[in-house]
Amino acid sequence: MSMQQAEQDRIFLERAVELAHQNIKTVSGGPFGAVVVDEGRVLAEGANRVVADCDPTAHAEVVALRKAAALKGSPHLEGCTLYASCEPCPMCLASAYWAHIGRIVFAQSREDAEAMGFSDAELYEQVPLPPGKRSLRCERLELPRARDLITAWKDSEGKRPY
Amino acid sequence: MSMQQAEQDRIFLERAVELAHQNIKTVSGGPFGAVVVDEGRVLAEGANRVVADCDPTAHAEVVALRKAAALKGSPHLEGCTLYASCEPCPMCLASAYWAHIGRIVFAQSREDAEAMGFSDAELYEQVPLPPGKRSLRCERLELPRARDLITAWKDSEGKRPY
Numbered sequence: 001m002s003m004q005q006a007e008q009d010r011i012f013l014e015r016a017v018e019l020a021h022q023n024i025k026t027v028s029g030g031p032f033g034a035v036v037v038d039e040g041r042v043l044a045e046g047a048n049r050v051v052a053d054c055d056p057t058a059h060a061e062v063v064a065l066r067k068a069a070a071l072k073g074s075p076h077l078e079g080c081t082l083y084a085s086c087e088p089c090p091m092c093l094a095s096a097y098w099a100h101i102g103r104i105v106f107a108q109s110r111e112d113a114e115a116m117g118f119s120d121a122e123l124y125e126q127v128p129l130p131p132g133k134r135s136l137r138c139e140r141l142e143l144p145r146a147r148d149l150i151t152a153w154k155d156s157e158g159k160r161p162y
Numbered sequence: 163m164s165m166q167q168a169e170q171d172r173i174f175l176e177r178a179v180e181l182a183h184q185n186i187k188t189v190s191g192g193p194f195g196a197v198v199v200d201e202g203r204v205l206a207e208g209a210n211r212v213v214a215d216c217d218p219t220a221h222a223e224v225v226a227l228r229k230a231a232a233l234k235g236s237p238h239l240e241g242c243t244l245y246a247s248c249e250p251c252p253m254c255l256a257s258a259y260w261a262h263i264g265r266i267v268f269a270q271s272r273e274d275a276e277a278m279g280f281s282d283a284e285l286y287e288q289v290p291l292p293p294g295k296r297s298l299r300c301e302r303l304e305l306p307r308a309r310d311l312i313t314a315w316k317d318s319e320g321k322r323p324y
Contacts (some may be wrong), residue, residue: 009303019306024311024318031315043222051322055228056237056261057219066217075218085308087300091256097285097298098253099218104293104300107308116194117323123259127252127318128290131266136259138249141171146247146269147236149186153193153278155187160213161279 009105012037012083012094017107019047019060028052031116034060034092035083036068036101043080044068061092065099075162076100084085086113089120090127171267172201174245179269181209181222182247190214193278196222197245198230198263204244222246223254225260230277237324238262248275251282252289 012035019033029048036044046063050056061084069075077099081090086108086157088096096104113120131138153159163171169194174197181195191210198206207227212218223246231237239261244250248270250258258266293300315321 010305013303013305014307017305020311021307021314024314024321027318027320027322029322030324031186031311031318050237050260050324052230054235054237056239057224057228057257058237059260061252062219069216069218073216075212075216075220077218085311087302089256089260089294090250091260092253093257093289093298093300094251094253094285095219097281097288098212098221098251101298104298105303106300107303107305108311109302112308112312115312119259124290126259127255128286131249136255136263136266138247138255138268140271141175141267141269143172143175143179143269145176145183146274149179149182149193149247149270150223150274150277152183152186153249156189156193158189159186160189160191162212 008037008040009083012042012081013085013105013107015042015045015087016060016083019045023047023060029058031085031120032060033085034064036064036077036080037083038068038077038080043077044071057091059087059092060087062095065095069099078102081105086110087120089113090123097162170199170202171245174204174243175247175267175269177204177207177236178222179247180246181207185209191220192280193247194222195247196226198226198239198242199245200230200242205233213262219253221251221254224252224257227257227263231261240264245266248272249282251275252285
């Protein structure tokens with residue numbers, strides 16, 4: 001990694017951490033901040049809005065990714081870097097994959113999140129379990145009409161795969 | 163499970179699958195639908211809006227969970243059931259945990275999603291990997307100001323944990 005890249009990482013990650021500190025003061029949600037950077041410039045910033053917006057998905061990373069994608073006019077953010085004050089939870093990590101984020105840099109660990117009362121570490125244990133073994137009951141019920149979706153999607157002429 | 167519960171499951175899951183079929187016609191995004199049910203009644207419905215909204219997080223389940231939480235006026239949906247036309251991806255599964263959903267019922271599997279061209283199965287392999295081993299590079303950079311977040315959050319008097 002070049003000196004310039006290391007210095008940029010430090011600056012953008014410090015900004016994500018600062019957003020987390022600010023968010024504690026505004027009581028909008030958890031103490032988390034995130035920044036999406038595109039070609040060395042901040043494209044979008046986010047802080048946790050779970051409480052303020054009554055939105056369980058409004059983690060800082062998701063807020064920043066959604067803003068960035070809206071600005072880009074595309075659900076994909078190829079080549080962008082996501083800076084997060086804390087290690088992304090499985091929801092935020094998977095969101096970054098779906099957004100085609102190129103790289104993630106974070107400061108606090110999932111254990112730090114746990115120390116602040118958040119269940120990120122536990123979620124990382126739950127997600128890989130077989131659906132029937134999780135604390136959140138997940139059941140499959142097969143339906144013929146669901147099987148038809150595969151053919152219907154394949155035959156759809158106007159579809160825009162992503 | 164009671165006969166009534168089994169019948170309800172089938173009805174609500176069929177609705178989620180129907181939303182997926184409709185979504186193929188409107189080309190708003192992927193062929194996925196979801197329904198949040200509260201005390202035997204539909205609280206919110208969702209279909210994939212990734213393409214239409216330029217939002218990488220707008221999976222059917224996330225759309226339905228966000229609507230349901232907004233209607234409840236709370237990020238938490240205790241006791242609610244999430245019906246999804248397809249097994250939720252790690253993002254949607256973790257969203258359901260954060261939303262305190264009581265139970266998930268789905269029709270298609272992650273392999274069916276793969277057959278339709280979606281990387282859910284691969285994501286389930288990526289998420290549990292150590293941050294340094296993933297195809298999406300994830301790096302930790304420790305910062306003193308990030309360590310301060312733990313104390314700042316603990317000392318915050320107005321905080322609303324979730």
